Amino acid sequence: MLKITLKKNEDKRIKFGHPWVFSNEIATLDGPREAGAAAELFDAGGGLIGSGYYNPRSLIAFRLLSRQREDIDTAGFYRQRIAAALEHRRGVYPGLATFRAVYGESDFLPGLVVDKYGDYLSLQILSAGMERRRDLLLEALAEVFAPKGIIARNDVSVRSLEGLPETIEVLAGEIPELVEMEENGLRFLVDLRHGQKTGGFLDQKENHLLLRGLCKGKQVLDCFCYAGSWATHAGAFGAASVLGIDISARAVAQAERNAELNGLSGSVSFEECDAFERLRSLHQQGRRFGVVVMDPPAFVKSRKNIAEATKGYLTVNRRALELLEPGGYLITCSCSHHMGREAFRDVLTQAARQARREVRLVEARSQAADHPVLLSFPESEYLKCLVLQAV
Template identity: 60%
Template sequence: MDVFLSAGRERRVRTGHPWVFSNEIARVDGQAAPGDAVAVHTAKGEFLGVGHFNPQSLISIRLLSTRREDIDSADFFRERISRALAYRRTLYGDLDGLRLVYGESDFLPGLVVDRYGPVLSLQFLSLGMDKRRSLIVGALQELLQPQAIVARNDVGVRDLEGLPQQIEVLRGEVPEEVVVRENGLSFAVDILGGQKTGHFLDQKENHMALRERVAGGRVLDLFCYSGAWAVHAAHFGAREVLGIDISPGALDLARGNAARNALAQLCSFRQGDVFEVLRDLAARGERFDTIVLDPPAFVKSKKRLTEAVRGYLTINRRAIELLEPGGFLFTCSCSHHMQRDLFLDTLRQAALKARRTLRLIEVGGQALDHPVLLACPETEYLKCAILQAV
């Protein structure tokens, strides 16, 4: 099947971006069913690449190759996944907690594969990838021999592809306990019920930035989830760490992870709405030497951006008000739509409203196993700004 773009609508694809939007398509020759592989051409007939077609989605084509090749073969997926694995091994060796495939950045748009020890946790985010799950699972089984393969397809983006949200065990049996290592520390992972695919793998390098900044200090970890920031802070010498999350299940994980690393005596965890907890801490005159703000994505679509900026502004202002002089704020945004410049401007406004002077120490991004495809800015989403109150 062949798809032809409207005149002049091929420019973004020529730069290496793998998406074709529905309003860029002029015509489809042949009977292309949703999820089929199609060849993409310019209006004049010049070949641009091959990809998965879904006329029900705003992103109607996700390109997998700029060559004429069979993207429906076991060999294709085995080769692509092998390349992704080789890249991670050069970075982390045989680390047991990794993002092995990161969609567009690994030239497999719509596919995420995370490794948690003996378990692989997958997300099929596009119809094209979902229809090829047997090829993908077969390649992963051959290359990695996991004990279990799980599909964490409980994500809203599947609605846009006309796919159901669900969690499935595709192969094997998930162990009763799954524990992974990060920076020499151990963390239990909730494979079937945890956030994302079970654990946050994208903050590995940012966690290390706590070292030499928290020793002897009092630390507040907001939206603490399973306690990765809190446990790292205690490990790096904090005298006291308080973690806050609204989820009882997350707090159980966090307490278990603190105990697993022999740091339970330094870490306490409390259930609560972070916005309300911040107000309460301020009313009681509490102060902290380091505060970590790692909230879920406040903005999941561009039309909600203004509302999200208000949320980031409020929560950062309240956190800044609790900082001791010389204290550090580690504040994050995991939304692509909240781009770096806007995020930093929001932090400037938050400092102004808090009547505090802050200096920007550094801005981190997502871990190296979440590489950014330069031609596809949507693959860059995580910002971790480290600020100091002066």
Template identity: 45%
Template sequence: MEKAIVTLKKGEGRTLKAGGMWVYDNEIASITGDFEDGDLIYVHDFDSYYMGCGFINTKSKITVRMLTRVKGEEIDKAFIRMRVQAAWDYRKKVVDTSSCRIIFGEADFLPGIVVDKFADVLVVQSLALGIDRLKKDILDELVDILKKDGISIRGIYERSDAKVRENEGMERSKGFIGDPFDTKVEIIENGVKYMVDIAEGQKTGFFLDQKYNREAIKKLCKDARVLDCFTHTGSFALNAGLAGAREVTGVDASSLGVSQAEENALLNGLQDRVHFTCEDVFELLPRLEKEGELYDVVILDPPAFTKSRNSVKNAIKGYREINLRALKLIKDGGFLATCSCSHFMTPELFTETVGQAAKSAKKRLRQVEYRTQAPDHPILWAADESYYLKFYIFQVCEEK
């Protein structure tokens, strides 16, 4: 059957023409031909110039997600295998693949799907209707490709339970794909052991994007007193402990996260030096300041304070507040590691916000490093949504 055609308005499709993957509803002049949401369609410019093939969903503001720019290229099993093979080959070159993100949606030219590998288990998150139809083929090809590299996958779990699925007119979905298995998976990253709960943990169970940022703080933590805020399952705190910190406190508002973090400390034999507390960071930091507590290293790894442009102003207040409070708890010459994982908090805005916090705290910052997400979360230029993690390490000096 002939595919339907989406024709862009004159002057629209700038992101697409720059190499991006999305066509928004307000960029479309017309849709001709028969289709159902989730179907593959062609995209033409206003003058009928062929721009590629993708899948359509009129329920979503992102109406088309592109799969190929090559005219005549079929979206079949061979195409999917080529995309999945390229994604795996890339990871083998740039990252420790024992646990890693193998497919990162648009940045791997498979829009709307994420696949994480934790040891011998895969976790998939499908967020778009069209890619949901291709999900089984993508997973089948991935399992086969890994098997040919001597990696046997013992189970696949789906974590398509994100709210954004509702924007696509889809129900949230969670559970085993295939036979059930133990959803607690032990992994080793940077020499640290973790028990990852892929069924109940946040997102896919563990934040792989901070892998090398966690490694980067180790050199600052030897013999240090460390405070790790928004610790989740203890990852930065455990890296600090393994690096030889004399005392580490990890803080998180989630009791489940804290209990998992304590389990991970025990797993690494760090329970004597790495401790966790279940508290609201915004309430804890002012109290620690009043009590006169000081630390050699403070780490801020908060959740995304904004998931839309509309709430950026409130997010700025949140980032400014936690950075201001953290800076007041750092000894002269100590270190701050601070980050934002919100795509809408741009690098420029985050930099400006941390700078304002330093000014208010009467502290001077010496930048040690600026980092982003691990390379298994590649940043596709022109697909701005693929660049989201900003990570600074500063030395903190008193104003003199």
């Protein structure tokens, strides 16, 4: 087995709970060094830190799976971890059939994401170590969940950082064209093969309930609506009318199906358009809304484009605030880890100033409980969801 020894004074972060070691923190490597190789990590004094796997192609050279000497190449190891993750979800969501079943480092399975959509699993393998143990993972998942089908949505660019190809592959059973899920008593169709991420977004389920007390009898605008989750909730919670906008024709078609599935086609409509341009035209037309939802895709893909992405967040939120009627609410989100909570609030403060609106923060939220945040791993907290009122 590969033995990794850290440089002097490079062990503090990982001993405090962070699960990553970067390539420039390693002093010596003794043993097989292929991508995904099982490894034991030691401090400069020879003390064992834990077990994990190594990748020479990645800046994140080592990912920790256990803080003791442990065999990470058995299905039983992963079965135990996955079962523990499931126990947490059953505790916070008793009876729920759709949820994030495994959330990477927060469930002590770095590089693995598993979403459960009823009888089907959609997973993402984001590291060479997990890719190498794919068969063990499939065996463990089959034992814990007994799913009808498992699909790998590995069409994500982060895999290239690990030297892995981007692929979509059915790994077990069959995957239907559309899978139906329930959220907050509403029904939604999910496209596991072509939808974004693993097919859908499961991290806003609690935040969608914010609309319950805000939108009754109001005109609601849902920007970057994707499959219409926010819009459908707004319609179900009594909005007078809801307009959802998205640049993707596939997303708009799916959103329309979801509204129809819940009997809301009369009050909820969608447009295929560029959100930036549509926000401008709505302002020029003098339109006003009681509630605007701003839940865009991640503008900040890496630290390199923070400045450019900040301009995007500033523009859409300024235009959203300009569209609010007096006393109206903006529910605005950022799913970019690199856009921190304070930085996001600074952007919103600047947007309010440019829109010449007096704005107060009503509530600040994060991701759903099936996306738990590991306090020693700040990268696990990414979602910011703020409710603002333009008074």
